[in-house]
Amino acid sequence: MSDAEFEYRFRIDAWSPGEMPMARLAKYMAGLARLLGETAHVHFVRLEGGSADLVQAVDAEAAPKVRARLRTAAEGPAAKAVGSLNRLLAEDNATGSLRTGGAEILRFPGRDRPESPIYGPFWQSGTLDGALVRIGGRDETVPVLLQDRAAFHNCNASRDMARELAPHLFGPYLRVRGEGRWRRNGDGSWTMLRFDIEGFTVLDDAPFSEIVEQLRAVEGNGWKDIEDPWAELRRLRHGGDAG
DSSP states (O other), X not given: OOGGGGEEEEEETTOOTTTSOXXXXXXXXXXXXXXXXXXXXXXXXXEETTTEEXXXXXXXXXXXXXXXXXXXXXXXXXXXXXXXXXXXXXXXXXXXXXXXXXXXXXXXXXXXXXXXXXXXXXXXXXXXXXXXXXXXXXXXXXXXXXXXXXXXXXXXXXXXXXXXXXXXXXXXXXXXXXXXXXXXXXXXXXXXXXXXXXXXXXXXXXXXXXHHHHHHTSTTSSGGGOSOHHHHHHHHHHOSOOO
């Protein structure tokens, strides 16, 4: 089998290689990594073409798994990655395609995709994780801000709940539970309009690497064979594809 048969080319019709900003390229590369999976065996090779073609090479031993993943991309574990790439393309007023050996295997409508129905807003019980970075206000409903890495969650709490939360300001991660008001947008993304905190749990602040080592020390639980523990954790928490 030739090397070309292990290459996948993602074509974007709105950019040329010299025009695409580096930050935008990074987002497309992250989406492609989630789409192809097998992250230890997929490598970015080059950016080329009249349009922007992102070329990835797949190690021979991983090629069958990547092909199987792409065959079910519309509804399988990679479906969320397909959706995120389509959103990027729509934002860039572009369409895209994934090719290998000269054949198109996936089409990304991007700007041409039909808008999905808008649902909501509606209330739903749920949880959010994050570090408490701001709390305060004079009203009966107290604003609460949680930070989960690069994401921020604007929440609300009663005064009694705010007093319980306050000692954990700039402390360990919390898991807050309560009622959220959500809307599903036309592009398939979700927007949280409000979240009222009804209770919380202080999470273990041990480094994730330390927790993984503890898990891998337990015989027979499968964690020794997992190459990307972060991706597996996201998959277990949210279901389906980690992306």
